[in-house]
Amino acid sequence: MMEIDVSTAKRWMDDCKSDQGQEVFFLDCREPNEHHVAKIQGVTLAPMSQWPPSQEIIESMQGKQIVVLCHHGGRSLRVTNWLRANGFPTAVSMSGGIDSWSLEIDPSVPRY
DSSP states (O other), rough: OEEOHHHHHHHHHHHTTTTTOOOEEEEEEHHHHHHHOOTTTTOOOOOGGGOOOOHHHHHHHHEEEEEEOOOOSHHHHHHHHHHTTOOOOOEEEEEHHHHHHHHTTTTTOOOO
């Protein structure tokens, strides 16, 4: 499975916060200006244009389920492929990106 929908991502996020589920690392690969306009609380920014991410971010992802998101899902799929090829075989992309998150999960997140 390369992609998950926003409902699954939200469930994983909620489970992680309640200590009922696995540790999940949410990675936003959009650019800083996009992140400034619309963001999901608790998500780490690592812009695809500055890929690969810092060693600190790589280390913080170790042993966790990784969910990558972007605006609509294209960049996050590319980052997910890179992660899978570089030691993170369970990384997944959040299909529809933050735009779908805004439409289906949290309308307080601005659309752009």
